[in-house]
Amino acid sequence: MTFVENLTLFVLAAFVGYEVITKIPTNLHTPLMSGANAISGITLLGSVVVAGSGSTTLATVLGFVAVVMATINVVGGYLVSHFMLAQFSRGGRD
Amino acid sequence: MTFVENLTLFVLAAFVGYEVITKIPTNLHTPLMSGANAISGITLLGSVVVAGSGSTTLATVLGFVAVVMATINVVGGYLVSHFMLAQFSRGGRD
Amino acid sequence: MAGVLGGLPEAVLQFTYLVAAVLFIQGLRDMTHPRTATRGNATSAGGMFLAVLVTVLWFEILSPVVLAAGLLVGGAVGVWLAVSVETTEMPQLVGLFNGFGGGASALVAGAELIDVLGTGTQLSVGLTTTAAIAGIIGSVTFWGSLVAAGKLHGVVGDSPVSPNAGHALKGLFLLLAVLAGLFLIVRPDIFGQPPVTPWLPSYWVLVAAASVLGVFLVVPIGGADMPVVIALLNSYSGLAAATTGFVLDNTVLIIAGTLVGASGLILTVIMCDSMNRSLRNVLFGGLGGETESEDMDEIYEGQITETSPEEVVMLMETTQRVVIVPGYGMAVAQAQHAVAELVGLLDENGVDVEFGIHPVAGRMPGHMNALLAEADVPYEKMRELEEVNPTFSQTDLVIVTGANDVVNPKANTDDSSPIAGMPVLNVSEARSVVVNKRSLSPGFSGIPNPLFAKDNASMLFGDAKESMQALVNHYKEETS
């Protein structure tokens, strides 16, 4: 894809993000923060490729550390939001 | 662009459209309808290319008719919404 | 291909298209509030202007005169139609515009096929497939919208064929169009000699079949359902533009087309929901306006109280709170200015006066709001159904003018009526109700209205504009 095409995706995603996030009520902002944080672990995709296919030892080691860190971010982030939200759906029966 | 890349644009635009349109209040639905209708005249871009560069007479004639029709849609649509909305901003001073 | 700007890198064109797409989105976002909506419409128009301008400058224009003539003629006709048409005729005008957009898509697809053939290139499957889709949707949109606009304008009548025969005909022509499309894709030469004649017969067979289909689809639908049909066709024409964008790899066509597709679909669903009907029922359920031969006389017999402008003005003088419920009749009679004047007078005399506006009052969503805004009624006086319904019990007087179905209590009580389940304005909870219309004849849904026979209701027969003007005149006399 060309740069402008990527930019188009970026712009559209920014509109979607803005419209959706501004609709989320304050009381869900803490789980949102940790959920969004988990999504930013999408960089795990890059880590996976680098760790798995690293041709030099150095790249493999860096990739390994990157995978560990990104996975902590993803797994921990989703779990923490899940725990918080589970409490909401217990408490909030409306 | 590949088909999937175009599809990605389509999906993102559909999300943007859904989020934005559902926020528009009922009393603006008539101007929205005519404004959206004007946007659908975007097909004018295709008509322009065909009418301007038609290599055969037949294609040029078809292109000419297409340009006329699409321009009516665009110009008329935006004007009609404009008239309706101008009334709103006169009447609605909140 | 190289036009005026042809020397620049392709990214410039792409980027300009992205800017246009952003302007469309921003324009729609500004439509979420009446204060910013005018600006939003201008923003969207700016996006369109930019996109057309860069296209004209970018591509090689072999026949600039043809192009300029097309733009001028189209622009002049568009301006003329927009300027000369009455507010009541807006629905059909929007329908007409929409049809032209669809027709243009169908023609562009055809011209593009001919152009490509003319250069001696093979027609690719991608090109023929999308051309077929754009051809079918575009032709259906063109003819469907024309019929819809004609019905709204009262120049096209109801279907002469029986519903079942109609369904069979629709199936037949759909099949024909699809077959022609398949031939176009698989064997573009089927009706012509190889090498294919530039007339490309199979494409025009497709267009012809889809055109007939468009007519047959819309003719059997009741006139009052036309706004739904137009919104749906608008959605289709957006999707046709998006489809074209897929073939041309044109981002702004995809994005703008999809936005319109979403808008049309959402409006369709909202309208169906507020009428409490399914889309299927609207499209294939036969005439919406069909009149049940129900025992109207029995319901109304001896129960109807008639009133006069004088009496209504006497009522008005002792009230604290008045709610006015306008309907389609106000649009037909162009009574909005008289109504606005009446409201202004009541307001001056310290009466708390508001409008109760049903979401499907009139013939388009927001129809009443647009008319009342035209007559300079302040935005905050127009109350929606949910806001106004709880206030009727504290209201002294309701004046219903040209509305019928939206105040029909049968929706709440009679499960078998065509409007069963539709939320209505419960005007009979007010102390007294005055209904202004020309006769006892039913509204769009064709059913009688027990409201007219209620003890606290009285009828003010007459054209809405004349009646409202009479109220204004008498009220002025009395209060001055």
Place this chain on the structure above:
Amino acid sequence: MAGVLGGLPEAVLQFTYLVAAVLFIQGLRDMTHPRTATRGNATSAGGMFLAVLVTVLWFEILSPVVLAAGLLVGGAVGVWLAVSVETTEMPQLVGLFNGFGGGASALVAGAELIDVLGTGTQLSVGLTTTAAIAGIIGSVTFWGSLVAAGKLHGVVGDSPVSPNAGHALKGLFLLLAVLAGLFLIVRPDIFGQPPVTPWLPSYWVLVAAASVLGVFLVVPIGGADMPVVIALLNSYSGLAAATTGFVLDNTVLIIAGTLVGASGLILTVIMCDSMNRSLRNVLFGGLGGETESEDMDEIYEGQITETSPEEVVMLMETTQRVVIVPGYGMAVAQAQHAVAELVGLLDENGVDVEFGIHPVAGRMPGHMNALLAEADVPYEKMRELEEVNPTFSQTDLVIVTGANDVVNPKANTDDSSPIAGMPVLNVSEARSVVVNKRSLSPGFSGIPNPLFAKDNASMLFGDAKESMQALVNHYKEETS
């Protein structure tokens, strides 16, 4: 490159990424309501799983053991941290996770550069530019988040350098990082021998400089402003992912990264707005928690009424409506369960009891709601500022527990105070106010609170959990 699925057309990978992107968006859309939010989180996690799975299966994995080990170790640590951490420590945990994400981005960019060099290819400008951006943002995010988490956890103190020296140091290291980035782009060989050593020194100089920058950026910011910092860094890490997506032409990285960027930015703006401060002021305004040596004694001297749990319970017995205002102290003391029990008892005895929740009570947006939900308080009992403020004049008793700034009337009256203009809960409009905290020491903003000296206010000194438990016990005795 060919993995398990490598034989399939590229479109399959692209399409799966699109599905993952849709799942992320849908997950966020479900977050708009507590009822659907759990499902939304799961949907988003499903998208992540899908994206990772297809990536693992698609690309050639030379060292499957390394990859599997990394995923296992990371997963185990993530689960362990999430399970073992207290609700009060959530803010710092989220900060820590965010730092790890940023760090991973920086490492990936480095490893990618080394890999490309290893294949003997020239480093393209596009690659080095984005690598430099990802390296700077990633390193700043990693160290900044670590410092932020450390401050929230109380293990990192305040900056030892003066604000001006601090600004100079920030500028210096930013310059260093940018210079290293430029060298990486223009002359990747600058610190090594040509052909560049696989260690690629300029990239690591960049990482080192950006790391120091990250520390210096966050250390001078007051501990209580850390949530804003974490939200902003979260936005950064999203943008870093999107940047990487531009180089790799990876749609899901662009879309997901942009969503996170938008989310973090919006949360940052919302937090600043509800504290009535500019982002600039938060980031560069020096310590938020700095204590003015104001004349607290003068304000409080002889004006403070102390109360006891027994007295408060006596008050409670004659009230019809109680509002509870929780703050950061409730989180510190983990008092939410005791508070919830008290509310349950009041409810049973027919008292109308609600929570008044300020948008920035606690240390994260929605902090109080999350804690109270953990203690099974029904959603509809938690009222926001605008809802609850008009009701205080009809409220008999307000119990403030562990809150301070959010009930400080100075925000309304004193233009020079650091919280001037911040909307607060006007609790003193109620008949009586009981404030529960451990001392008269100030809250986060470091200013005294004239509320404590008001005639209708009395102080219930003590740890929030113990005090609330005492209220529960006495109330049970009295009412049984």
